[in-house]
Amino acid sequence: MNTIDNMSVNAIRILSADAIQKANSGHPGLPLGAAPMAYELWAKHMKHNPADPDWADRDRFVLSGGHGSMLLYSLLHLFGYGDLKTEDIAQFRQFGSLTPGHPEYKHTAGIEATTGPLGAGMAMAVGMAAAEAHLAAVFNKEGYPVVDHYTFALGGDGCMMEGISSEAFSLAGTLGLSKLIVLYDSNRISIEGSTDIAFTENVQKRMEAFGFQTITVEDGTDLEAIGKAIETAKADKSRPSFITVKTQIGYGCPAKQGKSSAHGEPLGVENVAALRKELGWPSEEPFFVPQEVYDNYKAAAKNNAKAEDAWKTMFAEYCEKFPEMKELWDKHFDESYIDELFESEAYWAHEDKAEATRNVSGKLINKIKDAMPNLVGGAADLSPSTKTYMNGKGDFSKDSYEGCNLHFGVRELAMTAIGNGIMLHGGLRAFVSTFFVFSDYVKPMARLSSIMGVPLTFVLTHDSIGVGEDGPTHEPIEQLAMFRAMPNFTIYRPCDYKETAAAWQYAIQSEKTPTALVLSRQNLPQMPGSGKEALKGGYVIDKSNKDIPDVILMASGSEVSLAVEAKKVLLGQGIDVSVVSMPSMDVFEQQSEEYKESVLPKSVRKRVAIEALSEFGWGKYVGLDGAYVGMKTFGASGSATKLFEHFGFTVENVVAVVKSIM
Numbered sequence: 001m002n003t004i005d006n007m008s009v010n011a012i013r014i015l016s017a018d019a020i021q022k023a024n025s026g027h028p029g030l031p032l033g034a035a036p037m038a039y040e041l042w043a044k045h046m047k048h049n050p051a052d053p054d055w056a057d058r059d060r061f062v063l064s065g066g067h068g069s070m071l072l073y074s075l076l077h078l079f080g081y082g083d084l085k086t087e088d089i090a091q092f093r094q095f096g097s098l099t100p101g102h103p104e105y106k107h108t109a110g111i112e113a114t115t116g117p118l119g120a121g122m123a124m125a126v127g128m129a130a131a132e133a134h135l136a137a138v139f140n141k142e143g144y145p146v147v148d149h150y151t152f153a154l155g156g157d158g159c160m161m162e163g164i165s166s167e168a169f170s171l172a173g174t175l176g177l178s179k180l181i182v183l184y185d186s187n188r189i190s191i192e193g194s195t196d197i198a199f200t201e202n203v204q205k206r207m208e209a210f211g212f213q214t215i216t217v218e219d220g221t222d223l224e225a226i227g228k229a230i231e232t233a234k235a236d237k238s239r240p241s242f243i244t245v246k247t248q249i250g251y252g253c254p255a256k257q258g259k260s261s262a263h264g265e266p267l268g269v270e271n272v273a274a275l276r277k278e279l280g281w282p283s284e285e286p287f288f289v290p291q292e293v294y295d296n297y298k299a300a301a302k303n304n305a306k307a308e309d310a311w312k313t314m315f316a317e318y319c320e321k322f323p324e325m326k327e328l329w330d331k332h333f334d335e336s337y338i339d340e341l342f343e344s345e346a347y348w349a350h351e352d353k354a355e356a357t358r359n360v361s362g363k364l365i366n367k368i369k370d371a372m373p374n375l376v377g378g379a380a381d382l383s384p385s386t387k388t389y390m391n392g393k394g395d396f397s398k399d400s401y402e403g404c405n406l407h408f409g410v411r412e413l414a415m416t417a418i419g420n421g422i423m424l425h426g427g428l429r430a431f432v433s434t435f436f437v438f439s440d441y442v443k444p445m446a447r448l449s450s451i452m453g454v455p456l457t458f459v460l461t462h463d464s465i466g467v468g469e470d471g472p473t474h475e476p477i478e479q480l481a482m483f484r485a486m487p488n489f490t491i492y493r494p495c496d497y498k499e500t501a502a503a504w505q506y507a508i509q510s511e512k513t514p515t516a517l518v519l520s521r522q523n524l525p526q527m528p529g530s531g532k533e534a535l536k537g538g539y540v541i542d543k544s545n546k547d548i549p550d551v552i553l554m555a556s557g558s559e560v561s562l563a564v565e566a567k568k569v570l571l572g573q574g575i576d577v578s579v580v581s582m583p584s585m586d587v588f589e590q591q592s593e594e595y596k597e598s599v600l601p602k603s604v605r606k607r608v609a610i611e612a613l614s615e616f617g618w619g620k621y622v623g624l625d626g627a628y629v630g631m632k633t634f635g636a637s638g639s640a641t642k643l644f645e646h647f648g649f650t651v652e653n654v655v656a657v658v659k660s661i662m
Helices: 003-023 029-044 066-079 086-090 120-139 157-161 163-175 203-210 223-235 269-279 291-321 323-333 335-342 357-371 412-425 436-452 465-470 479-484 497-509 532-536 559-572 593-599 640-646 651-661
Strands: 060-063 151-156 180-186 213-217 241-246 375-379 405-407 429-435 457-461 490-492 515-519 539-542 551-555 577-581 607-614 627-631
Touching: 003 029, 003 066, 003 086, 003 269, 003 291, 029 066, 029 151, 029 180, 029 223, 029 291, 060 066, 060 120, 066 086, 066 291, 120 151, 120 163, 120 180, 120 323, 120 412, 120 436, 151 157, 157 180, 163 203, 163 412, 180 203, 180 223, 203 213, 203 241, 213 223, 223 241, 291 323, 335 357, 335 497, 357 375, 357 457, 357 497, 357 515, 375 405, 375 412, 375 457, 412 429, 412 436, 429 436, 436 457, 436 479, 436 515, 465 640, 479 490, 479 607, 490 497, 497 515, 497 532, 532 539, 539 559, 539 593, 551 559, 551 651, 559 577, 559 607, 559 651, 607 651, 627 651
Parallel strands: 060 151, 151 180, 180 241, 213 241, 375 429, 429 457, 457 515, 490 515, 551 577, 551 607, 607 627
Antiparallel strands: 539 577
């Protein structure tokens, strides 16, 4: 290693150690051990331009071991991303700083994904690589590789222990995503000690079985060996690559190197001083970096930026030679044109017959895909049941990357992370799908969607005890309340075609919020009062006869028609009723106070919420004088008709509950 390279690597280590020590909080082990591979990659093998962090054809880098965030912040600072200053590094983990405890997407220039839950970054990287493969297949012409970049992920032993990495890498190998290169920081240490206590498998053999090229670098400080490994990975055009780099956690700190104590706590003032001495650092001043090191990073950045200049020249020629492709490119990267679809009569047109909202959603997906060429998506091996297959759009596979239908296999957790990665990449609008009860497997990555502000769409079917004979394991009860509780996440549970159409419109037009459509397996009638008002989240679907009704019935999905039928009986008994359809509490809460008052007037305190799921969450609308027709237990196995009767989702029971509070 030459002197300037050595100093450039050590600058990452010193900045990381100093920031963590000043914060008295953080994880120094990964930055100290992984600094050489990060420097070698970013300085000599990765296509990126600090002056344009969002350049479409840049290489992507995901730090899956997000706890090692100071590695990434040091790189971004040294390369000059977003003018990330030394003062920002010194504010590591402080409130409002550009250097939070874990990397946060869009919060700091150059951060491609929010990471922290181990393994999640690896799965999102698979999504980014899949997006690159698809866009390359769609857009590249001979002599014009306008989409041609790599996705790099860096993670450690914890990432490889988490099941999500196995789910995602199994699919990546099947798909032959050769532009995916994983750097495995193999230091054999986790929080509790040596990985031998819980993790003795041969990781390389596992990755080989998944279909990866496997490469090993025995010395994690050998820049030349790391560089050769990266170039070997790039040379394989048939499969993704997995580079094991054997490192020492806490490298350079004599008292901590190779020990679990280096993982998640500051080194200590004396140990930081010892680190400086061990590395031969020229100053004891915190956050000091010699000018020649900054100059080296600046030169590397300038050299890497040449790739964007060449790409811009090529892309201009491409657009001139293939104007139809320029038009298609614009549709992929600017979706404002899609508003025209939702204003058309064809989008809202439907048959007046009872139909499951999952079937309705399937029809709407196929209307949207005809107008939206960048729509991609699929299910966790359930598209025939969730009705998410796009006719005529082909299957995304190793032999056909231009296909738009994604087959995730039975991998709900990885599916959601991959969907996030596709959206993070840009140029595509993705949806993922499974049964609603299995949203328990989806939730951790859906939470990341919300935190990042990524408008991924979730199609979650078989939405209640209406699943029937499959029994309690397949009948969601608490899941709707769970998602309603999550910030920046929109849930729609529509009652018919028009409400489902509104839900899809909301999902596609959403810019920073993921949306889930919770859909029925059983047929539901088309409701006369439904319509585009569903875009407000809640509305009066069946008005009362008086200005102020005696009681308000509130429902979503399959229970809206039940509420309307119960109203007919109650009217016959002299009780005036307003029926409110509440497909989305999340959207309803965004409306003005005046609008909400018009739907749920405060003067009407007799209210009943009807939903074949947990009652939790309805309390803010029901109040102290209201009641519920909901689920207090798990479901059972039997016909949907029998279950609805057994659990009280009948006109007779709704009428009885209303009378009990009058």
